[in-house]
Each structure stands twice: as C-alpha cells, then as structure tokens.
Amino acid sequence: MIRYQVRVARGEQGISRGHQTFEVELEDRMTVLDALFRIQREHDPEFTFRCACRVGMCGTCAASINGIPRLACRTRASVLGGKRITVDPLPNLPVIRDIAVSMQPFFDQWKRVTPGFRPRAPESTELATIPEGSRYMRLSKGKRDCITCGACFGACGVKAASAEYLGPAAINRAMLRLIDPRDGAVEERVSVLDQERAGVWRCHTQFNCTEVCPKGITLTESITWLQRSLLRKSSLRNKA
Ligand code: SF4
Ligand code: FES
Structure with a gap:
C-alpha cells in the first residue's frame, strides 16, 4: 500500500470552497478514481464526482489531474510521480458540485x-x-x-x-x-x-x-x- 495526499476541489454551482486534502492508501495498480471512491467511502459521503463504466469507455470520469485533463479511471496514481495528487473539475465547464461538471x-x-x-x-x-x-x-x-x-x-x-x-x-x-x-x-x-x-x-x-x-x-x-x-x-x- 502507498499512502497519498489527495487534494480535491470542493464547491457547488460555480461557488468554489477551495481544496480539501485527504490521506488515502492505494495499491500500486489502483487509479485516481479509486482514490476518489476512498475519499467518498472513508471520509466524506457527500464528496461528488462522476463515473460509470470504470474502464475508459464512457468518458464520464474526466477531470483535471495534476493540472492535466485525463480519465480518472485510466490514470494509475503510481504513474503520476509523487505522493500528492490534485484533482480539479474539468476546465471550461460549469461545476455542479466538487469534481462533477455539467457537460x-x-x-x-x-x-x-x-x-x-x-x-x-x-x-x-x-x-x-x-x-x-x-x-x-x-x-x-x-x-x-x-x-x-x-x-x-x-x-x-x-x-x-x-x-x-x-x-x-x-x-x-x-x-x-x-x-x-x-x-x-x-x-x-x-x-x-x-x-x-x-x-x-x-x-x-x-x-x-x-x-x-x-x-x-x-x-x-x-x-x-x-x-x-x-x-x-x-x-x-x-x-x-
Ligand atoms: S478528448 Fe475530446 S476527442 Fe478525445 S475522446 Fe474526449 S471528447 Fe472525444
Ligand atoms: S468511468 Fe467511464 S471512462 Fe472512466
């Protein structure tokens, strides 16, 4: 298990409440989407993000990960090079809540x-x-x-x-x-x-x-x- 500090954007309906950082443990093969689920299940059930297929087919989990738009379900935390990961909503789209944007x-x-x-x-x-x-x-x-x-x-x-x-x-x-x-x-x-x-x-x-x-x-x-x-x-x- 590797311990990460995952910094996620918080806010709703275009009103930012800054970022919140959570300690999350992940296995080497686990993805940023797994980290988001851990935050929701272990720390804050109200933390909001979107996903559906979890295998890179539906496109719903796209987010800005360490400043680059990527699919959270196809991005292994271990390849990001560091123990700190920042997840923001996709730019150029209105935020519904936290990481979830309106398409x-x-x-x-x-x-x-x-x-x-x-x-x-x-x-x-x-x-x-x-x-x-x-x-x-x-x-x-x-x-x-x-x-x-x-x-x-x-x-x-x-x-x-x-x-x-x-x-x-x-x-x-x-x-x-x-x-x-x-x-x-x-x-x-x-x-x-x-x-x-x-x-x-x-x-x-x-x-x-x-x-x-x-x-x-x-x-x-x-x-x-x-x-x-x-x-x-x-x-x-x-x-x-
Ligand atoms: S990045 Fe753009 S072109 Fe590529 S799959 Fe997503 S929406 Fe389609
Ligand atoms: S959850 Fe479907 S592409 Fe990531």
Whole structure:
C-alpha cells in the first residue's frame, strides 16, 4: 500500500470552497478514481464526482489531474510521480458540485455541427457500403473513437477564451460526417465550421487537445484538414 495526499476541489454551482486534502492508501495498480471512491467511502459521503463504466469507455470520469485533463479511471496514481495528487473539475465547464461538471456547453457545441448521420439518399434501398482503402477509411483512421469525455474541451486554450468556439471534439465529429460519402448535410456543417468566431479558424494549433485525448485522436490534424478543405469548398461537396 502507498499512502497519498489527495487534494480535491470542493464547491457547488460555480461557488468554489477551495481544496480539501485527504490521506488515502492505494495499491500500486489502483487509479485516481479509486482514490476518489476512498475519499467518498472513508471520509466524506457527500464528496461528488462522476463515473460509470470504470474502464475508459464512457468518458464520464474526466477531470483535471495534476493540472492535466485525463480519465480518472485510466490514470494509475503510481504513474503520476509523487505522493500528492490534485484533482480539479474539468476546465471550461460549469461545476455542479466538487469534481462533477455539467457537460451541457460541450454538447451544445456538439449539436451545432449536425453530429448525426443525414443520409444523402434517404429513399434509397441500396446497401451503402464503404470499402476498405477508400478515402473515408483512410482519412477517418484513428478519429472514430471519441467517447465525448470533454478532456479536449477542457484543455483547449481557445475554448477558455471563447464560449462560442465549437471546440475540438465537435469539429472532429463534423469532419467525420463531411468525409462520409453516404452523408448529405454538407451545407449545414460548413456554415457553422466556417464561422469566424465559432469555427475552425479560431484554432491556434496549440495541440493541447491532441495531447490529452485518451483515445489518441489527432484533433489538431482534423481541424487543420478542415481549414485547408474550407479554402476549396468543392472538395467537401464532392466527397467521392
Ligand atoms: S476527442 Fe478525445 S478528448 Fe475530446 S471528447 Fe472525444 S475522446 Fe474526449
Ligand atoms: S468511468 Fe467511464 S471512462 Fe472512466
């Protein structure tokens, strides 16, 4: 067992009550999420955080851990290098209580890019397939596994300064739909992505989003790909 000092943010509805430090014992294999559960079970049942799957699939446990947005359930305490761990709510999102944030601003932006599939030929009864080796498969490789954890949203310096900015995850989602030859909602997405204050032009290519994404999605690459494509919009309209 290793004894850690775990410093966690306290507060609710946007009112900070500073940090509180708890002594927590963890085995080598245990995660920051285990530490949060220990605090709740052994010290303060009212301490609040979010989680669901506990295996890196649902994205709900994302938090700022020692200043970096990460999944608490995928971050072993022993790899953080030290006996003091600080856990804060994800930046750029409103705090509900302690570590739990509202994901509403994240999903408000997500919805703006028409994230759902809109068939190009809704009446068609043909089986639409995407062959291996096609343009879609090539460009979407490594970009399809977003778990909407919000880590990139929290790490984004532009997002911190602009409530209007779509943020990296929504832009990546829009790119996936735009390169899908079966999808037809090109104009709706382009009109949002091309906006001066909210769209892809706001990105400062700081790579913070790419660095923190737990699924290894190359978000900055998606954004710069869209910037190039928007300069010659015909390439987006002609998806073939
Ligand atoms: S792109 Fe990565 S960091 Fe951003 S919400 Fe999706 S999984 Fe999380
Ligand atoms: S609890 Fe689901 S990703 Fe961590």
